[in-house]
Amino acid sequence: MASRVAMAEPVCLLENSPSRGLVVQQEALELLSEVTQPVVVVAITGPYRSGKSYLMNRLAAQRKGFSLGSTVQSHTRGIWMWCVAHPCQPGHTLVLLDTEGLGDTEKGDTRNDTWIFVLTLLLSSTLMYNSRGTIDQQALDQLHYVLTLSEHIRLKAGPRRSEDELEDSEKFASFFPTFVWLVRDFTLQLELDGKEISEDQYLENALKLRAESTPETQGYNRTRECIRRFFAERKCFVFDVPARRKDLAHLEEVEDERLDPRFLQQLETFCSYIWEKAPVKRVPGGHIVTGKLLGKLAASYVEVIRSGAVPCLESTVMALAKAENAAAVEEAVRLYRDLMEQRVELPTETLEELLELHARCEREALELFLARAFQEEMHCAQAELMRQVEAVKKKFCKANEKVSRDKCEAALRDLFQELDKRIGDGVYSVPGGYELFRGHQQVLVDKYMGLRGKGLKAPAVLHEFLQSRQTLAQSILKADLSLTEMEKQKKIEEERNRRAEQERELQRKKDAEEKVKLQDQLRSKEEHVLQLKKSLEAACEKKLEEQDKMIRHRRQEERALRQEGFEDKAEQMNGVIRKLEEEISVIEPNYAALIEMGLSLLVKAAFLIYRFSLPPPHFFPPVSTFFPSTPGLLCLSWKGWEISSRLLPNPSAPVWQR
Template identity: 65%
Template sequence: MASKILMPVPVCLIENSQRKGLVVQQEALQVLSKVTQPVVVVAIAGLYRTGKSYLMNRLARQRKGFSLGSSVQSHTKGLWMWCVPHPCKPGHTLVLLDTEGLGDVEKGDNKNDTWIFVLTVLLSSTLIYNSKGTIDQQAMDQLHYVVKLSEHIKLKAAPEKSEDELKDSEKFVLFFPTFVWAVRDFTLRLELNGKEISEDEYLENALKLKAGSSPEIERYNQPRECIRQFFPGRKCFVFDPPARKRDLDHLEELQDDEIEPEFLQQVEKFCSHIWEKSPPKTVRGGHFVTGNMLGKLAETYVKTIQSGAVPCLESAVVALAEIENTAAVKAAVTLYQDLMKQQAKMPTQTLQELLELHTKCEQEALKLFMARTFDDDICYCQADLIRQVQQVKEKFCTDNEQASRVKCEAALKDLSQDMERRIRDGAYSVPGGYELFKGDEQALVRKYRELPGKGVKADAVLQEFLQRKQAVAKVILNADVSLTEKEKELKSEQDRNERAEQEREVQRKKEAEEKQKVQDQLRSCEEHRLRLKKKLEESCEKQLEEHQKMMSHKSKEESALLREGLRDKANYMQLVNRRLEQEYCTTKNSYMSWIDTMISILMGLVSVVLRFWK
């Protein structure tokens, strides 16, 4: 579906105006609501007039799109969005976010610059920081927004004490995007101590910390520490000047032969890396974010900022989970209903045939539900899914019975036309008329039973038909002068026994069908239990895996600090790692009981739901 979305030009996702502040734009939300695929969100941030938009246009494989501007004024206000089919990942959509230039002197009030940067970090899966010249102290000072992230983002809704907030910032690496530093108009040689180095080595050298605790050193180290600790991956690209200065104002209009070949090669290398390596956007538990979910996150974060509060990752995911879980129930029920309508050939010959189709369609619906839902309140949503599917199933069962009844009654009406005519004409009001009547009735029953496709109510409708004919049969029997009173009594008793046997047979089939329904409910409950158990186990494994990646990141940072001779900082990082390891063990040990509790809750809810249908 997302590949059919045509966006010839970007649209504003979050407007930043002096009068209203930050406002999410409905046009962009409408576009995102149609993107049902996972999204890879690549955002770019940096000082104004550093050529951010050009790189984003190239990532969209276009020359124009995001506005480049041509003066020293910041051109992009807020966050602009461009959704395009992903060049390398089928089934994914590439969402490009071009941000308002930071540090625009004409704005006067720069308080929104920090929020623009915060939103860029929160919404993206890859963050590109664009700067000019070299990665020196001035460049680091210009990236002071990264230092403020711990003050402007919360991990949990209500940390118990201030040190918990510090611990939360240590876990930002779990949620933050990969970090790419793009250095424009780079004119130096990539050398260190006389040896050629790579772009990544250039960045890592620039991020080295200084020993000491003076205010100047703390100020020097702070942005570097934040980049090293907050972002799970780092990459660097340097770019030569693209063209002569006089051509820079209309760079998007230049043909490739008018642009420096080295610059074009660097851009191609950069784009290939972003396309191939940028991960899909995820939230806690490894849930892939779709376009619609990205729009909901943007709304949640901006609403929080507008209220004067700090965006909270936990609260945003909880709010998103509530929306997505409700939508998952609706989508799963709709899928179940559509599949049943498409495949159910009513009337089915047996109830078992319909229940087998129900099982198949329910499994597909449950698969969709599990793929879309979050762990938050999943038991209650799953119980609601069971209730709604049961309701739809009962409707199909009722419709199936009604379709069978209509077909059977029509067949009996057609088959009994000759018998009805004979009754009206008095053909049975003669000596031996009762035997003639019973013979015609038995012939009708044989023909009826030979008819295919009568459905589940075949026997019940036939029994009702024969019962209606009992009064006529009794009149014919009493009027038949060829029979003695004793013979009439025997015939009457025989008729009663036949009727009783027919009723017992219909009742046996009804009880068998009820047993089938109960067995189907038990099967369904077990299916739901196993699917929930599997989902929760996979979710736990993902969270443990994420925790391990975080510990691995911290361990690498600890090793790097030791290599740089910063033993005090390395010791602190070691304490962080020990605390994370303890959390890992505690969490791992508690998962099994948590899963059992969730399953117990579901089974309790399901018993209440199914009791209604008994």
């Protein structure tokens, strides 16, 4: 693997110091930049001295790593990171984030607690909240950070209205991480109304709302409502006291044999769930995050917070998309160039041979680009990829021609050395000398044509070489005194016809090469259009899947509210569901329009590239492309230097309008 997927010990990702505030550590960013694999980011937060670090060490399959401490003082400051090879998903990296304890009274200034909670939430794909005892009102009050999430995170850029804040908060659940509540030192029986319940049922029961309309009840319900609204996927684990009191101070050193068997079983169940179920980190839009991208996200969020602004997901993703798409183009072009250099052996015998190799290398480069690029503005980046690959291809074509030309010229010089010596010695300055010269020259031409490895310029170089010797041949012809004037004219006419036929043959070869080049360019365009179309359609399916998942979650919440007697809140939730369903009805048309726009711009770019890569006159053979979502044909026309496009409503139009 090119990725660095394991670290010997944790490092500080985010320092939280009284003097400098929140600062991303360069060492951590450099380590993340080496992780090119997808990452599963599991973070833990919760009150200080609640045993978070011990569980994180266990998830790393280690006893030590994150600092535990043995006193009432908090040991972890800021956010610490540990990258390890994922135990259940080959080709993925498990990134563990351990955060400083929330609500530490010794810090004096706890204003950064909220930002640390927000950053942990934004960076993770699974967020674990660790508390002690039971899930009671005190435990929920300690999670008050969820109450202000809509004030500390924005979905979209631009001026913000009060209704935007409400809409944003309703959509947070679509990109917030899976929420796992860990209850340490749990001593209760998992029973409700005399019946045994699961840990998840225990959590959901603790999050039930009260129906009374009093200020106290509103305060009681507020945190619960936020957790239910923001975290669509919730999970709960309870843990017994792990060992005797005297062993708790140095728990990382206690052998498993001395730990409570029930705690060990609970610990194993918990670790197995996280390793098997924790999802890969994604950004809004569904793009998979690598370690390198995770570092960029962390740096971007902290920079915004330090500036006094609120992190905006849309702006962050767009900035990342622009940078990553440019990097994806650069990497894909580099791969294409490397593959061509590794696989091509210049000169090739034909242009088709080189272009077939180009097509294979371009396909691999395109696959790399699509795997890394963001959907946002992908068509623009892909057009730039086409332009750069075409430029590199031209260089290989020119290099191919030059190597072929050099070999052919060297071969002709070697072959014609003896003939030139004979001319200098006057061998052909006799009656019948011209025919003798022609015969010897043809023998050398036949030898030249029989040589291997000359490349595609062999006919052209031979033609140029013989043309350069026409004056010499004419002088030999005139010196041949044995020919009558009529015979001389006949020979001159034959020579003229032969040269004309050579010119026509050479032009036919050039025309054939231009046709092959154009066919390859059209193939390249069709490949790019097809791959972009597939990528955008996959993004549409992903968006529909996310929206459907959100609707299912909201329906569950609506049913729960009705069961709890909150008809008014259930009706409000029903309104949210209807709005989400309306959004589904426009997702496909919007993506269809996006696909058409993207393909239109991509094809425009392709035709501009091809137009200026061909010698005059510029021409294009008919090409047609259909869009399944909208019947019609995308048509191109140009006036001067400007290309315009439009979608024709006629699905039976046979070809592109030129």
